[in-house]
Amino acid sequence: MPRPPEPGRNALLTAGAEIAGREGMRGLSVNAVVAAAGMAKGTFYHHFPDRRSYVIALHHRYHEELGAVILAAIAGCEPGAERLRVGMTAYLDACLATSGTKAFLAQSRTDIDLIDQVHERNRLFAAMIGPDLSELGWSDPAPVALLVIAMVAETALAELYSAGPRPDLRAALTALIERYPRHQG
Template sequence: MPRPAEPGRNALLDAGADVAARNGLAGLSVNAVVQAAGMAKGTFYHHFPDRRSYVVALHRRYHDELTTLVLAAIGELEPGPARLHTGLAAYLDACLATRGTKAFLAQSRTDADLLDEVTARNQLVAAMIAPDIEKLGWGNPPAVAHLVIAMVAEIALAELYSGAARPDLRAALTALIDRTPG
């Protein structure tokens, strides 16, 4: 069982975020991580039983950081359009500013080790935004929330590859979700 977070574990996670940002998930080997951290390979296995558990921990850490930024942005806003728009903008801005977005947003979709993590995170976020979707008058808020998450992920990737926010895509998303259903 992995040890609790401590300087060594956190140093390995920091190093892995750097490696993933540079080389993607495919380049995220144990050797690359320990070399970047300046640690012995045995230290890695002292904190993580295998590469898979390490990648899962790294993915969780990345998304926990994004979630913290989004929750800070929405603060005490009541469910509804303002909270949804604020949260989506905060998420997209954080994806642009956070290292590892390509690895943990794009590449994680096809990494078998992360499939369960991606699904669980998407379900969690869908549950968080479903009340906002409901306030907009959409039927079946969980299904619409799922689709909104997919659209936001695509926008985040388009922004990542262009290196800047895409106001056109953000406006199109807003127009779609604000549209009166039916």
């Protein structure tokens, strides 16, 4: 069994999430992180070889936590419309409640150090919803799943900018996903 991260590493990641929530990705300097964590700069480099590695670990941690929320919400649900709705709702609600969401959803798309991480995360979430889309009647769920992930991420950002849930967008998203396959030839 892998050893859990050390308390110092966790403190640095927690400090970074708080900074990202307040200042975005640009505020994530090594100096700012160690100051917020109350640690020496050498401690940072003990856990992370450079800022790039740190930002990747921070991004990974953020999405692992979101993934855990989604998995807990859909546990026991059979693939299909209800599981997809429950998972999307869990994700959107968690994005609203989690510090740093704007940085990790919007700003990470343009951070050269995170592009590969963003694409990998999208592929993982797309694979998670593929069975739901198949059950809904999508004959080729893989590309549709990637588009759904993009739509859900955009909905999350719209909700962040609105400072709350957008039932209109959530309903439109669900309608687009669930209604279109009936028209496939």
